[in-house]
Amino acid sequence: MFEALGDRLAAALKKITGRGVLRPEDVDAGLREVRLALLEADVNFRVVKEFVERVRARITGVEISPGLTAPQTVVKAVNDELVELLGGNAEGLRYSPQPPTVAMLVGLQGSGKTTTAVKLALLARRDGHRPLVAALDFRRPAAVEQLKTLAEREKIAFGKGEEALADAARLSCDVVILDTAGRLHVDADLMDELKQLKERVRVTETLLVADSMTGQEAVKVGEAFGKAVGLDGVILTKLDGDARGGAALSLRAATGQVIRFAGVGEKPQDLEVFRAERMASRILGMGDVLSLIEKAERTLDTEKAAEVERHLRAGQLSFDDFLAQIRQLRGMGSLEGVLEMVPGGGALKGQLSGADTEKEMKRMEAIILSMTPRERAHPDIIDGKRKRRIARGSGVQPADINRLLKARDAMQQLAKQFGRKGKLAGIPRIYGQGGAGW
Ligand SMILES: Nc1nc2c(ncn2[C@@H]2O[C@H](COP(=O)(O)OP(=O)(O)O)[C@@H](O)[C@H]2O)c(=O)[nH]1
Numbered sequence: 001m002f003e004a005l006g007d008r009l010a011a012a013l014k015k016i017t018g019r020g021v022l023r024p025e026d027v028d029a030g031l032r033e034v035r036l037a038l039l040e041a042d043v044n045f046r047v048v049k050e051f052v053e054r055v056r057a058r059i060t061g062v063e064i065s066p067g068l069t070a071p072q073t074v075v076k077a078v079n080d081e082l083v084e085l086l087g088g089n090a091e092g093l094r095y096s097p098q099p100p101t102v103a104m105l106v107g108l109q110g111s112g113k114t115t116t117a118v119k120l121a122l123l124a125r126r127d128g129h130r131p132l133v134a135a136l137d138f139r140r141p142a143a144v145e146q147l148k149t150l151a152e153r154e155k156i157a158f159g160k161g162e163e164a165l166a167d168a169a170r171l172s173c174d175v176v177i178l179d180t181a182g183r184l185h186v187d188a189d190l191m192d193e194l195k196q197l198k199e200r201v202r203v204t205e206t207l208l209v210a211d212s213m214t215g216q217e218a219v220k221v222g223e224a225f226g227k228a229v230g231l232d233g234v235i236l237t238k239l240d241g242d243a244r245g246g247a248a249l250s251l252r253a254a255t256g257q258v259i260r261f262a263g264v265g266e267k268p269q270d271l272e273v274f275r276a277e278r279m280a281s282r283i284l285g286m287g288d289v290l291s292l293i294e295k296a297e298r299t300l301d302t303e304k305a306a307e308v309e310r311h312l313r314a315g316q317l318s319f320d321d322f323l324a325q326i327r328q329l330r331g332m333g334s335l336e337g338v339l340e341m342v343p344g345g346g347a348l349k350g351q352l353s354g355a356d357t358e359k360e361m362k363r364m365e366a367i368i369l370s371m372t373p374r375e376r377a378h379p380d381i382i383d384g385k386r387k388r389r390i391a392r393g394s395g396v397q398p399a400d401i402n403r404l405l406k407a408r409d410a411m412q413q414l415a416k417q418f419g420r421k422g423k424l425a426g427i428p429r430i431y432g433q434g435g436a437g438w
């Protein structure tokens with residue numbers, strides 16, 4: 001997302017070479033790019049106008065701080081203003097002092113309510129609560145089934161209709177997430193239905209689920225739901241996609257709604273508490289190492305990671321280690337999602353087409369699983385004959401085996417280069433180098 005803004009800014013800022021005080025013409029040139037990029041990202045034009053003026057006020061006549069270049073000074077001003085516009089950091093779910101906590105999700109059809117209901121339930125579970133998800137979308141039986149299936153897969157309690165609250169009490173679940181009906185457009189009947197539901201059920205919070213890909217449409221939706229039903233915040237979904245991203249900026253600025261969570265993938269663990277700093281640095285394409293670390297910590301088996309690292313440093317990376325790395329990467333969600341958060345990852349992402357990467361990872365996995373334990377531990381013994389056997393076993397060509405062997409060498413090589421850095425810094429790069437040549 002927002003790639004346009006990061007790239008445009010970088011290009012515009014390269015031209016700024018001034019020292020001392022920023023020259024007005026450089027400020028103008030930089031701000032022109034900011035304005036165009038935001039409009040292209042489908043940000044509401046009034047929001048853009050105000051944003052640009054505020055950045056201008058920040059940087060006009062400002063001395064370039066020692067240690068910063070002129071472009072960095074502009075980037076910093078844009079970043080600070082973005083953080084302010086995005087509205088600071090959100091907290092997680094607000095748990096009611098008198099359980100159950102009831103979070104009601106509302107939004108248009110396809111915005112991601114059902115998926116997000118399960119994501120929120122998992123988040124509540126990580127916070128030490130016992131969640132239940134409840135289907136209230138009766139018009140579409142398939143919608144009830146969808147929620148039930150997702151909940152079962154994650155072993156989350158499931159209920160139907162308002163009786164779900166009684167189910168929750170019986171099952172001693174203290175958090176109930178209501179997945180309500182959606183429509184393709186804002187619709188008076190739906191609003192009435194939701195309003196009435198809210199009158200009957202003691203709702204702790206009402207959260208709008210909004211698709212970030214819909215740009216300014218999300219602003220209209222936010223206004224309509226806010227007026228009719230009342231909102232305590234917004235969950236922006238599909239921020240992993242190539243959303244033009246205007247929604248994040250516009251929603252906050254134009255409707256005053258607080259963005260509370262960000263959906264960053266289709267998997268149930270792909271939900272983050274919204275952080276303005278992170279969003280701002282993503283917008284600017286400066287990478288988002290914090291998010292990556294948090295996500296990685298949730299997924300990584302740290303002991304295994306330490307072992308892999310020991311082997312890497314000793315120059316003895318086995319294919320068992322390699323397999324563990326691949327699986328960890330996949331556990332973090334899509335590879336694209338991971339790459340987007342790494343500085344420079346955006347460029348790498350462009351070289352990899354999504355579906356193929358997944359396929360390649362699966363193929364690598366299949367090859368490694370066709371090796372004997374000894375071959376995995378001592379890749380050096382894999383000769384031509386063994387290659388042919390492994391290729392037959394995993395249904396690939398011997399050339400594919402060679403590529404995997406090379407990827408391992410590259411990973412080993414990189415590990416040496418990054419030897420002194422933390423393991424997290426190494427992992428995505430290692431994959432990037434080892435995998436991009438596939
Ligand atoms: N990539 C991505 N897809 C999402 C995200 N949230 C939801 N989706 C997808 O959007 C589609 C619609 O989601 P769903 O939960 O059924 O929407 P609902 O009609 O509002 O309940 C599904 O294919 C989801 O997998 C997200 O954060 N990222």
Ligand SMILES: [Mg+2]
Nearest residue numbers: 113114137143
């Ligand atoms: Mg649904």
